[in-house]
Amino acid sequence: MQVPETFDYERVATVEEALQRLSHHGDEARLIAGGHSLLPMMKLRLALPEVLIDINDVPGLDHVRVVAGGEGGGGGEDEIAIGALVRHAAILTDPILGEHWPIFADAERKIADPLVRNRGTIGGSVCQADPAEDLSAVITALRGSVVVQSADGRRTVPIREFHTGPWETVVGDGEMVVEVRVPIRTSVGSAYEKVERRVGDWAVAAAGTFLRMDGNTIAEAGIGLAAVGATHMTCPEAEESLVGGPADADAFATAAGIVSAAVDPTADQRGPVDYKRHLAGELTRRALARSADRARDDSLREDA
Numbered sequence: 001m002q003v004p005e006t007f008d009y010e011r012v013a014t015v016e017e018a019l020q021r022l023s024h025h026g027d028e029a030r031l032i033a034g035g036h037s038l039l040p041m042m043k044l045r046l047a048l049p050e051v052l053i054d055i056n057d058v059p060g061l062d063h064v065r066v067v068a069g070g071e072g073g074g075g076g077e078d079e080i081a082i083g084a085l086v087r088h089a090a091i092l093t094d095p096i097l098g099e100h101w102p103i104f105a106d107a108e109r110k111i112a113d114p115l116v117r118n119r120g121t122i123g124g125s126v127c128q129a130d131p132a133e134d135l136s137a138v139i140t141a142l143r144g145s146v147v148v149q150s151a152d153g154r155r156t157v158p159i160r161e162f163h164t165g166p167w168e169t170v171v172g173d174g175e176m177v178v179e180v181r182v183p184i185r186t187s188v189g190s191a192y193e194k195v196e197r198r199v200g201d202w203a204v205a206a207a208g209t210f211l212r213m214d215g216n217t218i219a220e221a222g223i224g225l226a227a228v229g230a231t232h233m234t235c236p237e238a239e240e241s242l243v244g245g246p247a248d249a250d251a252f253a254t255a256a257g258i259v260s261a262a263v264d265p266t267a268d269q270r271g272p273v274d275y276k277r278h279l280a281g282e283l284t285r286r287a288l289a290r291s292a293d294r295a296r297d298d299s300l301r302e303d304a
């Protein structure tokens with residue numbers, strides 16, 4: 001039986017109270033949201049917090065809403081704001097995310113099982129900073145950002161600068177994540193492809209992509225990669241290879257080849273390096289092809 005070390009437990013009612021308790025306890029405390037990453041680590045004694053601060057009662061962290069350009073400091077474009085306590089299950093069925101970014105539902109269908117999806121949160125997912133974590137790859141593909149709050153106010157960190165290494169983020173003492181933001185684009189398509197050993201398992205490899213089209217030309221491309229040792233979970237060279245050209249099989253094969261060469265997976269029980277390298281490219285190729293199909297549908301809807 002796996003049993004965690006003894007710990008104290010506090011339940012807070014506001015973001016301000018959570019921040020106050022974090023500052024008070026310092027290094028000894030950890031926030032708990034869904035608990036589906038933290039509790040397993042505590043049972044394995046890989047995490048030994050002395051105090052857990054439960055944020056599940058905190059209001060105002062479970063929204064998915066469109067925010068107008070510039071509102072809340074996220075930049076000049078319209079964005080979707082996703083509260084830190086939004087659960088995987090809510091992301092799977094959310095109509096706003098479904099309309100703009102089907103990549104979220106693609107990924108959520110493959111994350112764990114309904115029990116985990118009913119509790120696990122987007123805030124916990126990005127803060128866990130597991131290199132195999134699917135939502136982080138999705139947000140990376142979309143060039144989203146993370147809103148971090150402290151007693152001094154809020155700061156917005158691009159997701160590609162948020163993770164500083166495996167299981168490490170820029171979130172400092174006395175800070176917490178309150179929101180994730182993704183931009184809204186038109187004439188776009190997005191998709192997520194994942195290979196797992198069995199249903200509900202972590203990825204052997206996964207790739208998420210989006211394409212923004214200007215007529216028949218790719219105007220913008222985003223790639224997010226999970227479980228394959230990609231720096232900042234992406235591959236800028238592959239993204240750049242796509243921009244300015246047509247969305248066709250040759251372009252996708254070129255980008256896939258660049259991804260395969262750039263990733264740095266490790267061999268483990270999920271597979272050898274060569275297999276994961278191959279998967280990273282192949283899943284990127286498939287995600288790009290589906291993104292292109294969806295971008296065409298998006299353009300047709302806009303024209304109708």
Ligand SMILES: Cc1cc2nc3c(=O)[nH]c(=O)nc-3n(C[C@H](O)[C@H](O)[C@H](O)COP(=O)(O)OP(=O)(O)OC[C@H]3O[C@@H](n4cnc5c(N)ncnc54)[C@H](O)[C@@H]3O)c2cc1C
Pocket residue numbers: 030031032033034035036037038039040084110111112113116119120121122123124125127128132133134135171175176177178200201202203
């Ligand atoms: C059996 C199983 C299978 C899984 N399979 C997958 C999978 O296939 N793909 C996948 O991506 N994930 C998978 N997961 C992980 C799951 O998605 C987790 O729910 C998620 O990674 C963490 O979310 P959480 O809310 O449970 O976080 P918690 O466990 O509560 O917290 C995780 C970490 O984030 C910190 N934290 C939480 N919220 C905040 C906040 N707002 N601000 C600052 N720090 C915060 C905590 O202190 C902790 O360090 C699986 C989990 C299990 C148990």
